[in-house]
Amino acid sequence: xxxxxxPSTESLVPLVVREALLVSSDLVTxxxxxxxxxxxxxxxxxxxxxxxxRRLLVEHRFDGVIVDWDSAGSDDVLxxxxxxxxxxxxxxxxxxxxxxxxxxxxNLGVNFTLDKPLNAARTARxxxxxxxxxxxxxxxxxxVRVRCEVHYEIEGLGKFRAQGxxxxxxxxxxxxxxxxxxxxxxxxxxxxxxxxxxLQLEAHVIWADRAGGAGFRFLNMTPAEHAALSGWVKxxxxxxxxxxxxxxxx
Numbered sequence: 001x002x003x004x005x006x007p008s009t010e011s012l013v014p015l016v017v018r019e020a021l022l023v024s025s026d027l028v029t030x031x032x033x034x035x036x037x038x039x040x041x042x043x044x045x046x047x048x049x050x051x052x053x054r055r056l057l058v059e060h061r062f063d064g065v066i067v068d069w070d071s072a073g074s075d076d077v078l079x080x081x082x083x084x085x086x087x088x089x090x091x092x093x094x095x096x097x098x099x100x101x102x103x104x105x106x107n108l109g110v111n112f113t114l115d116k117p118l119n120a121a122r123t124a125r126x127x128x129x130x131x132x133x134x135x136x137x138x139x140x141x142x143x144v145r146v147r148c149e150v151h152y153e154i155e156g157l158g159k160f161r162a163q164g165x166x167x168x169x170x171x172x173x174x175x176x177x178x179x180x181x182x183x184x185x186x187x188x189x190x191x192x193x194x195x196x197x198x199l200q201l202e203a204h205v206i207w208a209d210r211a212g213g214a215g216f217r218f219l220n221m222t223p224a225e226h227a228a229l230s231g232w233v234k235x236x237x238x239x240x241x242x243x244x245x246x247x248x249x250x
Contacts, residue, residue, distance in 0.1 A: 018042045018134045019060075023053040023077055024068030029095055032118050033066060033127070040131045053077045057087055063134040064091040069101045070116075078108040091130050106185050106204050111170075112220050129226050133169065143168045144236045150174050152188040152203065152216070157181075162212070164190055169230050171203070176212040180205060188216055192232045199225055 020037055024030050025048045037044050042064070047053035050073025057065075057080055065081055067074040074094070081087050093112045094105035102113040111133070112126050148164040150172065162176030172188070182205050189200040203216040221229070 018063040018131065020044050020064040020066065021047060021053065021056060021060075021062045022066050022068075023047045023050065023074065024066075024071055024095065025049065026068055026070070029068055029116070029118060032120065032123065036120070036124050036127050037131075039124075040127060042127075042131055042134075050074065050077050054080045057081060057084055062087060062090055064093065064130060066093040066095065066114075067105075067110075069094050069096045069105060075104070075108055078105070078110065082109045091133050093126070093130060103185065106219065107183055109204075109206070109217075110219075111217070125223060126220070129221055129223050132223070132226055132230070142233060142237055143173075144233055146193050148190050148193050150188060150190045152186055154180055154184050154186040154205070157184070157186075162214075167193075167229075167233070169226070169233050171206070171215060171217040173213070173215045176214065179210050179212050180208050180214055182206065182208040182214075185219075188218075192228070193236075195232065197228055197232075199229065201225065 018041070020042050022030055022033055022044050024046070030046055034044050045056065047056055050071065054077060057077075065077070065087070067077050078092060078094075081090060081092060092110040093114060094102070094110045095114045095116055095118070096102045096105060097116045105113055112130055114123055114126060143166045146164050146167045150162050150164045151159065152162070153159045157180065160176055160178060160180065162174040164172050164174050166173045172190070184205050186203060186205070187200065188203040189198065191198045201221060202219040204219055206215050206217050208214040
């Protein structure tokens with residue numbers, strides 16, 4: 001059954017209420033996630049199986065979806081999430097029991113994984129970061145054109161170097177010399193332009209072309225990393241818009 005939860009009156013993050021769908025039949029997992037999300041002003045609805053979850057995704061627009069990988073059909077839920085134009089940009093998380101499940105979930109487009117049994121402190125940190133990313137507009141996140149050196153390592157393929165060409169709160173597009181396959185996972189490192197802050201993040205290649213171009217989605221960012229990247233994007237957008245307004249006045 002659909003079971004909405006009213007957020008706690010003592011929210012840790014007093015922002016606009018967001019909505020998340022929890023897909024699990026494990027009562028312990030559901031209750032843990034509900035409590036943490038309530039503290040973050042995120043209303044939750046629960047689907048006990050994949051069939052109900054897919055129906056709810058058609059009927060309602062959620063800001064985030066968490067699937068319990070041990071639930072039958074969890075992979076189908078993620079495919080439906082990314083195929084639906086109303087939810088394709090939702091933040092997705094998977095609760096997994098082993099690393100192999102985590103890799104499979106990342107290949108289907110999740111942004112974060114949570115390990116079973118859930119550790120309350122670590123889960124709260126990850127959900128806090130995910131909650132912050134839910135504030136990004138539901139269309140594509142704002143992208144900033146950049147020119148920065150990027151180093152990345154792809155599992156099973158080795159290390160590469162490329163030039164970053166645009167950067168957002170959720171990912172980066174690069175142009176390299178060597179083509180890499182899409183739908184693979186690795187790590188990526190770069191310095192935020194005009195700062196001395198280096199970010200080294202887990203990442204998933206969501207698209208790639210034969211000319212060496214590729215797009216990376218950042219995974220499992222810490223609250224500090226997300227705050228640094230979000231602040232940089234906002235400052236960069238503000239600086240870019242000032243000359244534009246002045247030009248119009250002339």
